[in-house]
Amino acid sequence: MDDVPVSHTKTQELRSFLFLSVVLAPAIAGIVIAGYGFAVWMFQLVAGPPGAH
Incomplete structure (x- = not known):
C-alpha cells in the first residue's frame, strides 16, 4: 500500500478558498x-398575521 500524502498546491488551495468564500457561502446564506x-x-398563512389573535 502506498501511504503517500496528497499535496495540494497553493493555487488549488486559493481556488478552493475563493470558491467557498465567493460562491458557496453566499449561496448557502441565501438559501x-x-x-x-x-x-x-407559511406559518402566517396558517396562523394569521401577527396580532390577529
Whole structure:
C-alpha cells in the first residue's frame, strides 16, 4: 500500500478558498434566509398575521 500524502498546491488551495468564500457561502446564506422567509410566510398563512389573535 502506498501511504503517500496528497499535496495540494497553493493555487488549488486559493481556488478552493475563493470558491467557498465567493460562491458557496453566499449561496448557502441565501438559501437559509429564503427558507426562513418561506417558513414565516407559511406559518402566517396558517396562523394569521401577527396580532390577529
